[in-house]
Structures are given as structure tokens and as C-alpha cells.
Amino acid sequence: MNASSPSPAQNQAATATLYGGVTNRRITVRDLATAKQRGEKWSMLTAYDALTAGVFDEAGIPVLLVGDSAGNCHLGYETTVPVTMDQMVMLSAAVVRGTKRAMIVADLPFGSYQESPAQAMRNAARLMKEAGVGAVKLEGGERSARSIELLVEAGVPVMAHIGLTPQSVHAFGGYPVQGRGDEAAHQLLRDAKAVQQSGAFAVVLEAVPAELAAQVTEQLTIPTVGIGGGPDTDAQVLVWTDMAGMTAGRVPKFVKQYADLRTVLGDAARAFAEDVRGGAFPAAEHSFH
Numbered sequence: 001m002n003a004s005s006p007s008p009a010q011n012q013a014a015t016a017t018l019y020g021g022v023t024n025r026r027i028t029v030r031d032l033a034t035a036k037q038r039g040e041k042w043s044m045l046t047a048y049d050a051l052t053a054g055v056f057d058e059a060g061i062p063v064l065l066v067g068d069s070a071g072n073c074h075l076g077y078e079t080t081v082p083v084t085m086d087q088m089v090m091l092s093a094a095v096v097r098g099t100k101r102a103m104i105v106a107d108l109p110f111g112s113y114q115e116s117p118a119q120a121m122r123n124a125a126r127l128m129k130e131a132g133v134g135a136v137k138l139e140g141g142e143r144s145a146r147s148i149e150l151l152v153e154a155g156v157p158v159m160a161h162i163g164l165t166p167q168s169v170h171a172f173g174g175y176p177v178q179g180r181g182d183e184a185a186h187q188l189l190r191d192a193k194a195v196q197q198s199g200a201f202a203v204v205l206e207a208v209p210a211e212l213a214a215q216v217t218e219q220l221t222i223p224t225v226g227i228g229g230g231p232d233t234d235a236q237v238l239v240w241t242d243m244a245g246m247t248a249g250r251v252p253k254f255v256k257q258y259a260d261l262r263t264v265l266g267d268a269a270r271a272f273a274e275d276v277r278g279g280a281f282p283a284a285e286h287s288f289h
């Protein structure tokens with residue numbers, strides 16, 4: 001190696017990517033900014049417990065979201081609205097404990113930040129101090145800009161969430177696609193620019209037309225994370241129970257199901273019950289003498 005050729009460490013730094021490049025520490029907002037510059041796409045999954053989060057961490061998912069979708073996907077509520085700060089702190093702490101490498105982002109639940117930037121700060125601090133998360137997410141574009149600004153000034157990395165914001169389910173009257181029509185599209189662009197301007201390190205675009213999500217992605221310097229936003233966002237997020245086939249009943253059109261865990265688990269439970277009923281379990285090898 002001569003003086004001008006890069007050392008192996010420099011080589012590794014130059015080629016390090018989110019997948020496989022970062023192995024001995026957690027992913028940071030700087031890694032995600034670098035990924036945007038390189039055009040490297042990344043994935044995010046929700047997680048609500050240590051065990052599942054550990055599986056995703058080992059699989060190399062760089063960012064895990066303790067979403068308030070825990071309300072309907074983990075805690076048995078109809079919507080995300082009833083989820084409390086105490087529940088988010090408990091779930092987030094478990095996800096942090098179960099992982100080594102992923103950046104953990106936790107949702108500020110409904111009612112925990114809308115009152116004022118000071119309320120947002122108080123609750124973001126709880127998620128960072130009590131649960132140990134690396135970033136928080138909150139819903140809203142222009143309307144949340146002041147809170148994002150205060151959090152970022154105080155050293156809290158913020159992921160914004162615009163488009164379909166599930167905490168407003170009752171105001172929307174369901175979960176309709178957002179950003180359709182000129183005025184709505186312009187508002188979405190204004191929202192995206194407002195959260196970037198306020199210092200958010202990334203923004204989730206939920207249920208917006210693919211062409212609009214592509215336009216936002218092109219105009220922003222921070223990464224966009226799509227869910228129902230077509231193929232051109234910088235990253236993609238799915239709710240893990242949808243992605244793995246754990247959700248009962250219909251899933252949204254934008255979900256791709258990569259496994260059928262609900263059937264696998266149900267079959268395992270039925271086989272166990274059958275073995276117990278028939279006396280096949282426990283066998284000699286499962287017993288102490």
C-alpha cells in the first residue's frame with residue numbers, strides 16, 4: 001500500500017452502506033442523510049416488543065418504528081387514538097432492549113404534543129430518557145412546525161409524518177388517500193417543506209399518489225419514507241404485522257405480505273392442543289426423571 005492509496009478502514013468507510021456497512025453501532029441520522037446523497041434506499045418496520053424487534057435488527061432493518069399503530073396492531077384498540085405516553089414508553093423501552101444496531105424511532109401518541117411545543121418537548125424527553133429511543137415521530141406538517149423546531153433545537157431528532165395522519169382518523173372520517181387535486185397536492189408540498197425547514201431529519205408520506213410522493217422526494221434534501229406513496233420515495237415503511245401476515249382480515253392496498261405468520265402460528269397452536277388432547281405431548285424426551 002503506498003501513501004496515496006486508501007487504508008482498509010478508509011475503504012470500508014467509503015463503501016459502507018446501511019445494509020451491512022454499519023454493524024458495530026446504531027444507525028444515526030447522519031447515516032440516513034448519507035444514504036439519501038448516495039441514492040441508497042432503505043427500509044423501516046414497526047416493532048412493539050423486544051423479541052420481534054431483535055429479529056428485525058438481526059435481519060438488518062436499519063430503522064425500527066415503535067409506531068402508535070401499536071394501538072390497533074398490538075394492544076387491541078380500533079385506532080391509534082387511545083394509545084398513551086406510558087404505553088409508548090413501555091413498548092419503546094422493550095424495543096430498545098431487544099436491539100443493537102437499528103435506530104429506534106418512537107411515535108408521540110395522540111394528545112401528547114398537539115397542545116404546545118413545550119408539551120411535545122416534555123413527552124419527547126420521556127421517550128429519550130425513560131425508553132432510550134434515538135428519535136421521535138409526530139404527525140402534521142405546517143401545523144407541527146413550531147414543535148419540530150423546538151425539539152430539534154433541544155437535540156431531539158424528529159421524523160415528521162404527513163399525508164394520511166392516522167391520529168386524525170375521526171376528522172378524516174376514515175383513512176382516505178391524501179394529496180389528490182391541485183390544492184391538496186400544493187398543501188402536501190408546503191407541509192413537506194415546512195417540516196424540512198423546521199429541522200426534521202426525515203418525513204413519512206402516507207397514502208399519497210405516487211407521482212406526488214416522487215415530486216416531494218425530488219424537492220426535499222431529507223429522506224422521504226413512503227407507506228402507500230409508490231416506488232420513488234427514499235425509504236419504505238410497513239407495519240410489521242401487515243408485512244408478515246399476522247393481521248386478521250383485510251390489509252390496505254399498499255401492503256405486500258411477505259409471510260403468512262397467522263396461519264403458521266395458528267397451525268402450531270392447533271398441533272400443540274391436539275398433542276395434549278391425545279397424550280402425544282409431553283413425550284419421554286420432554287420429561288425429567
Ligand code: KIV
Pocket residue numbers: 046065066067068069070107161204227237239
Ligand atoms: O404508527 C405507525 O405505525 C406509523 C406508520 C404507519 C408509519 O405511523
